[in-house]
Amino acid sequence: MALMTGEQYVESMRKxxxxxxxxxxxxxxxxxxxxxxxxxxxxxMTYDLAQLPxxxxxxxxxxxxxxxxxxxxxxxHQSTQDLMNKVKMQRLLGQKTAACFxxxxxxxxxxxxxxxxxxxxKKYGTTYHENFKKFLLxxxxxxxxVDGAMTDPKGDRGLAPHAQADPDLFLHVVERRxxxxxxxxxxxxxTGFINSHEVIVMPTMAMGEDDKDYAVAFSCPTDAEGIxxxxxxxxxxxRKLEGAEMDTGNPTFGGMEAxxxxxxxxxxxxxxxxxxxxxxxxVLVERFAGYHRQSYGGCKVGVGDxxxxxxxxxxxxNGCPKVSHIKDKIIEMQHLNETxxxxxxxxSALGTKTESGNYLIDLLLANVCKQNxxxxxxxxxxxxxxxxxxxxxxxxxxxxLRDPKIGPYVDKYLRxxxxxxxxxxxxxxxxxxxxxxxxAAVGYRTESMHGAGSPQAQRIMISxxxxxxxxKALAKEIxxxxx
Ligand SMILES: Cc1cc2nc3c(=O)[nH]c(=O)nc-3n(C[C@H](O)[C@H](O)[C@H](O)COP(=O)(O)OP(=O)(O)OC[C@H]3O[C@@H](n4cnc5c(N)ncnc54)[C@H](O)[C@@H]3O)c2cc1C
Numbered sequence: 001m002a003l004m005t006g007e008q009y010v011e012s013m014r015k016x017x018x019x020x021x022x023x024x025x026x027x028x029x030x031x032x033x034x035x036x037x038x039x040x041x042x043x044x045m046t047y048d049l050a051q052l053p054x055x056x057x058x059x060x061x062x063x064x065x066x067x068x069x070x071x072x073x074x075x076x077h078q079s080t081q082d083l084m085n086k087v088k089m090q091r092l093l094g095q096k097t098a099a100c101f102x103x104x105x106x107x108x109x110x111x112x113x114x115x116x117x118x119x120x121x122k123k124y125g126t127t128y129h130e131n132f133k134k135f136l137l138x139x140x141x142x143x144x145x146v147d148g149a150m151t152d153p154k155g156d157r158g159l160a161p162h163a164q165a166d167p168d169l170f171l172h173v174v175e176r177r178x179x180x181x182x183x184x185x186x187x188x189x190x191t192g193f194i195n196s197h198e199v200i201v202m203p204t205m206a207m208g209e210d211d212k213d214y215a216v217a218f219s220c221p222t223d224a225e226g227i228x229x230x231x232x233x234x235x236x237x238x239r240k241l242e243g244a245e246m247d248t249g250n251p252t253f254g255g256m257e258a259x260x261x262x263x264x265x266x267x268x269x270x271x272x273x274x275x276x277x278x279x280x281x282x283v284l285v286e287r288f289a290g291y292h293r294q295s296y297g298g299c300k301v302g303v304g305d306x307x308x309x310x311x312x313x314x315x316x317x318n319g320c321p322k323v324s325h326i327k328d329k330i331i332e333m334q335h336l337n338e339t340x341x342x343x344x345x346x347x348s349a350l351g352t353k354t355e356s357g358n359y360l361i362d363l364l365l366a367n368v369c370k371q372n373x374x375x376x377x378x379x380x381x382x383x384x385x386x387x388x389x390x391x392x393x394x395x396x397x398x399x400x401l402r403d404p405k406i407g408p409y410v411d412k413y414l415r416x417x418x419x420x421x422x423x424x425x426x427x428x429x430x431x432x433x434x435x436x437x438x439x440a441a442v443g444y445r446t447e448s449m450h451g452a453g454s455p456q457a458q459r460i461m462i463s464x465x466x467x468x469x470x471x472k473a474l475a476k477e478i479x480x481x482x483x
Contacts, residue, residue, distance in 0.1 A: 006044040010040065038240065063137075102147075113132050116287060152171055192255070230261070247398050374455040
């Protein structure tokens with residue numbers, strides 16, 4: 001198969017027997033659920049665009065293992081060009097969906113697990129790398145979407161996994177059998193789990209010997225026995241049930257997160273990629289986080305492009321696109337957005353080959369990229385809200401606009417420039433609301449803050465990678481200091 005069409009992807013998701021809960025009820029068919037469907041549509045776009053000749057270079061790559069063309073989301077980076085193409089692809093998808101398209105976590109997990117399993121096998125003579133490659137080839141052949149599950153609920157943040165009051169607050173091995181392991185725990189904030197065929201589970205942080213049972217990585221189907229998921233609420237999510245498209249801001253696309261429970265799930269030996277080699281937990285986390293921090297220099301930039309465009313359209317409809325401070329604010333939004341892109345491209349361009357053969361981003365620059373992502377989208381949103389005006393949060397509903405009695409008043413009094421319909425003005429303001437405060441704000445704002453690690457996690461990496469000793473030596477040499 002190698003490349004699925006968007007429709008084939010949707011049909012493949014229907015065949016899964018996932019245990020999904022939302023609003024206290026089991027969802028029988030997540031694919032057709034009006035709250036969840038927009039998030040599936042975003043993932044579908046990763047398949048749709050891969051079919052188009054004009055996007056072939058960005059959306060696909062040739063697998064070095066099979067010689068077949070595969071979706072870039074299942075690719076193992078072979079060069080710095082691959083790393084840069086990844087970021088450009090993510091920007092494109094952000095532009096096309098204005099939402100989180102969810103498939104990056106799996107791609108980032110593939111590349112981190114690929115090099116880390118190679119290193120573990122080298123030290124311990126295990127077969128994790130071969131196990132992983134077998135899984136990867138199957139994913140490439142079937143063009144699967146794979147969730148990347150790292151974040152544990154973590155309970156008391158001041159305590160190590162083994163020291164928690166409840167031992168299940170970090171996912172761990174509860175039984176070792178000749179044919180595999182049984183795992184128990186949960187993974188929080190799982191982006192796109194419901195829209196994925198498989199999941200790669202990784203530890204959430206560096207671990208010591210006492211946490212051996214928590215140092216575990218594996219893959220399994222998302223509908224494996226013992227897995228169930230509880231969908232996270234998003235601001236304004238039930239607007240999707242009201243039958244008023246305009247009020248959602250982005251009627252077609254969205255993102256989703258879930259709390260995923262692993263209630264004694266059996267993992268066969270050939271799906272295990274780390275099992276007790278605790279000193280590699282930190283290596284795996286650092287590499288996954290590095291790739292994921294690079295990702296944000298693409299996806300958030302693409303969504304930012306849509307928000308900047310929406311703010312400029314709102315200024316047009318308000319009748320003040322040429323006012324100097326509005327023009328300057330839009331320039332500032334573009335400057336911030338392109339700075340994020342520059343960081344994503346820079347950490348890719350300076351990537352290096354690992355011993356396993358794939359390419360790793362420059363970790364310092366990837367962390368700088370994500371640190372900026374924890375700030376700039378907030379400023380971009382602030383400027384968009386400034387330009388949009390208060391109506392983006394006080395406008396009446398689409399049903400009021402359509403009402404025969406009050407609709408004409410809404411139409412009359414909420415018009416901006418006379419040449420543009422009130423309907424179009426409200427549509428663009430709803431899109432800005434969606435990106436700033438509504439369902440997409442999960443992906444554009446809070447995910448920018450915490451996704452791939454909260455800001456402090458990057459600052460720790462910057463302090464480790466920043467080589468302050470070398471910088472002090474430079475200063476002493478210039479100042480002719482001899483100690
Ligand atoms: C929208 C969204 C999507 C996400 N998608 C995924 C996904 O697909 N897969 C996945 O695995 N994860 C995902 N994440 C999880 C993300 O990686 C975490 O949110 C992040 O690592 C922070 O963890 P937390 O949310 O538990 O925050 P917390 O750990 O509760 O952090 C809150 C604050 O406490 C500080 N803090 C926490 N512990 C300590 C400590 N020991 N010492 C000092 N300060 C501390 C943090 O720096 C932060 O300021 C997603 C998150 C979001 C918001």
